[in-house]
Amino acid sequence: MLRLPAFALERPRTLRAALELLAENGQSAMVVAGGTDLLPNLKHELFDPKLLVSLAEIDELRGLCASAEGGLEIGAMTPLADVATSELARTRAPALAQACGLVAGPQLRTMGTLGGNVLLDTRCQWYNQTYFWRSALGFCLKKDGSACHVVAGGKKCVAAASNDSAPALMSLGAVLHFESASGAREVAIDEFFTGDGIQNKKIAPGEILTCVRIPPMPAGHRGAYGKLRDRGSIDFPLLGVAVRLDCSSKDVVENADLVLTALAAQPKRVKRASETLAGTKLGTPAFDEAAEKVAELAYQQCRPLANIPGDANWRHEMVPVWVRRTLAAAATEPNVTT
Amino acid sequence: MAALNLTINGDRLETAAPDHWTLLEVLRYRLGLTGSKQGCDKGDCGACTVLLDGQPVLACLTLAGLAQGRAVTTIEGLMPAHAREGKSGADPVQDAFDRCGALQCGFCQPGMILSARALLNANAHPTRAQIRAALAGNLCRCTGYTQIVEAVEYAVAVAAGVEPAPRAWETPRARLTDIEEQGTRRPSGQARP
Numbered sequence: 114m115l116r117l118p119a120f121a122l123e124r125p126r127t128l129r130a131a132l133e134l135l136a137e138n139g140q141s142a143m144v145v146a147g148g149t150d151l152l153p154n155l156k157h158e159l160f161d162p163k164l165l166v167s168l169a170e171i172d173e174l175r176g177l178c179a180s181a182e183g184g185l186e187i188g189a190m191t192p193l194a195d196v197a198t199s200e201l202a203r204t205r206a207p208a209l210a211q212a213c214g215l216v217a218g219p220q221l222r223t224m225g226t227l228g229g230n231v232l233l234d235t236r237c238q239w240y241n242q243t244y245f246w247r248s249a250l251g252f253c254l255k256k257d258g259s260a261c262h263v264v265a266g267g268k269k270c271v272a273a274a275s276n277d278s279a280p281a282l283m284s285l286g287a288v289l290h291f292e293s294a295s296g297a298r299e300v301a302i303d304e305f306f307t308g309d310g311i312q313n314k315k316i317a318p319g320e321i322l323t324c325v326r327i328p329p330m331p332a333g334h335r336g337a338y339g340k341l342r343d344r345g346s347i348d349f350p351l352l353g354v355a356v357r358l359d360c361s362s363k364d365v366v367e368n369a370d371l372v373l374t375a376l377a378a379q380p381k382r383v384k385r386a387s388e389t390l391a392g393t394k395l396g397t398p399a400f401d402e403a404a405e406k407v408a409e410l411a412y413q414q415c416r417p418l419a420n421i422p423g424d425a426n427w428r429h430e431m432v433p434v435w436v437r438r439t440l441a442a443a444a445t446e447p448n449v450t451t
Numbered sequence: 452m453a454a455l456n457l458t459i460n461g462d463r464l465e466t467a468a469p470d471h472w473t474l475l476e477v478l479r480y481r482l483g484l485t486g487s488k489q490g491c492d493k494g495d496c497g498a499c500t501v502l503l504d505g506q507p508v509l510a511c512l513t514l515a516g517l518a519q520g521r522a523v524t525t526i527e528g529l530m531p532a533h534a535r536e537g538k539s540g541a542d543p544v545q546d547a548f549d550r551c552g553a554l555q556c557g558f559c560q561p562g563m564i565l566s567a568r569a570l571l572n573a574n575a576h577p578t579r580a581q582i583r584a585a586l587a588g589n590l591c592r593c594t595g596y597t598q599i600v601e602a603v604e605y606a607v608a609v610a611a612g613v614e615p616a617p618r619a620w621e622t623p624r625a626r627l628t629d630i631e632e633q634g635t636r637r638p639s640g641q642a643r644p
């Protein structure tokens with residue numbers, strides 16, 4: 114039995130009321146969306162809010178629609194299950210729809226929101242544990258302690274970004290829209306995550322993520338998300354691979370992007386992937402050869418750490434395997450945008 | 452302490468609990484509805500699954516205050532709901548789990564049955580893949596899942612009025628009816644159609 118620490122709960126009905134509550138209560142307040150990341154973390158005594166401000170009753174934050182420019186606008190409180198099954202998301206942002214559909218299990222996808230997923234706390238096997246468990250090891254840098262158990266002598270937390278939506282949204286060039294009592298701001302998701310495992314997101318107290326915007330994709334856009342995990346359900350990623358392939362009308366790759374996650378605090382873009390794949394035609398040996406080269410590049414550029422479960426060397430060996438598989442999935446799925 | 456107005460298994464109830472109590476804690480420790488199980492208490496196992504406005508959710512990660520004004524169905528509510536429809540015995544999914552031996556210790560059953568019930572409410576003729584996907588958030592440490600999936604298929608067949616496919620432990624000859632005739636089966640609440 115894991116009890117929650119005591120806190121007060123507010124359920125404002127408007128965004129304005131929620132922003133005011135956050136502004137009034139400063140650092141002692143936290144936002145709760147679906148609660149599927151926050152509640153386990155509170156049960157593990159990783160945060161100590163006096164007030165939880167639930168966004169569940171704010172209708173304006175929920176829903177997925179086509180944007181005027183031909184992209185997508187997804188309210189932060191839209192359940193992951195809705196993103197995964199939306200025809201619009203599956204056609205305009207296939208990697209994102211697939212990533213959302215692979216998060217956790219069915220109940221958690223009904224409860225968990227896209228906003229909460231983007232803002233998921235980093236994970237580490239030495240951190241996502243009860244107070245009692247953590248105390249036995251003298252705690253760690255990220256919470257209550259001064260040492261890192263992953264990197265001996267390390268002065269920087271390297272807990273893993275484990276949100277499946279993040280690499281997909283990075284491959285799609287998504288923009289995050291925030292509101293606070295003092296105004297609104299937009300930030301490209303590429304600029305949002307940092308390499309600091311203690312706080313890997315540039316979000317200020319009092320800010321609410323209201324909307325995720327995905328720009329329009331070119332006609333020949335294809336995408337896929339591949340996920341390594343022990344079981345086919347429930348588990349967080351041991352590796353996540355988001356693939357973007359923008360092709361000409363003749364199925365020749367014009368632009369590509371690969372973003373990997375569950376490595377360190379920040380999702381990682383594979384360098385030189387686009388140059389390597391560009392000019393090759395899907396379904397030809399040239400494409401397969403380029404995919405093989407990209408898999409090798411990813412292998413060289415990624416170093417999984419002993420931060421999350423699963424042997425780090427094995428997870429490293431799985432990098433090229435999942436890069437190849439996910440590239441093949443993107444290349445062979447029917448081109449959904451045309 | 453906050454007042455809670457909840458609709459549980461069709462009954463409107465008034466209770467109170469501190470803001471930091473989960474729906475699971477209110478069900479089990481305020482209302483005495485211990486059918487919803489407290490397994491991992493952190494989202495991993497699905498033993499606490501209840502239906503919130505018809506959708507399976509984890510009661511251990513649902514703040515009780517957020518269930519205000521919403522309809523909660525627990526395992527205790529299935530049989531009364533079935534009776535309200537003028538039918539006798541257990542909910543057909545419960546009956547199918549019983550007939551198919553889809554349990555050993557039983558700890559996962561309330562959650563498993565509610566996930567299955569929600570699936571069948573939305574889709575009366577699911578494929579095996581759809582059944583497996585719908586139950587993918589409910590862990591069972593005993594059965595190996597085979598009989599559980601078969602139980603859901605059995606419930607589907609009974610509802611459709613067709614002969615259920617033979618279960619894994621049945622040879623094509625030793626069908627359930629034969630076993631019943633031999634009188635080796637414990638009688639259950641509902642007669643077969």
Ligand SMILES: Cc1cc2nc3c(=O)[nH]c(=O)nc-3n(C[C@H](O)[C@H](O)[C@H](O)COP(=O)(O)OP(=O)(O)OC[C@H]3O[C@@H](n4cnc5c(N)ncnc54)[C@H](O)[C@@H]3O)c2cc1C
Pocket residue numbers: 143144145146147148149150151152153168189190193215216217218221224225226227228229230231232233234275276277278320321322323347348349350493494495
């Ligand atoms: C067993 C289990 C398995 C899981 N598996 C996966 C998995 O495979 N992949 C994965 O990505 N996740 C997984 N999760 C984590 C989680 O379920 C999802 O990431 C989910 O999308 C989180 O969303 P939420 O709405 O529940 O967030 P919450 O828990 O409500 O919030 C998460 C954080 O974001 C903040 N926040 C949320 N929304 C906003 C907002 N709009 N504005 C400002 N701050 C906000 C909260 O304050 C909190 O710090 C798993 C969880 C469990 C318990």
Ligand code: SF4
Pocket residue numbers: 236237238239240253254255256260261262263264269270271272310420
């Ligand atoms: S990476 Fe190190 S500091 Fe960060 S949570 Fe893990 S053990 Fe703690």
Ligand code: FES
Pocket residue numbers: 488489490491492493494495496497498499500509510511512
């Ligand atoms: S008790 Fe809720 S998921 Fe395990």
Ligand code: FES
Pocket residue numbers: 553554555556557558559560590591592593594
């Ligand atoms: S019957 Fe024991 S956990 Fe499923």
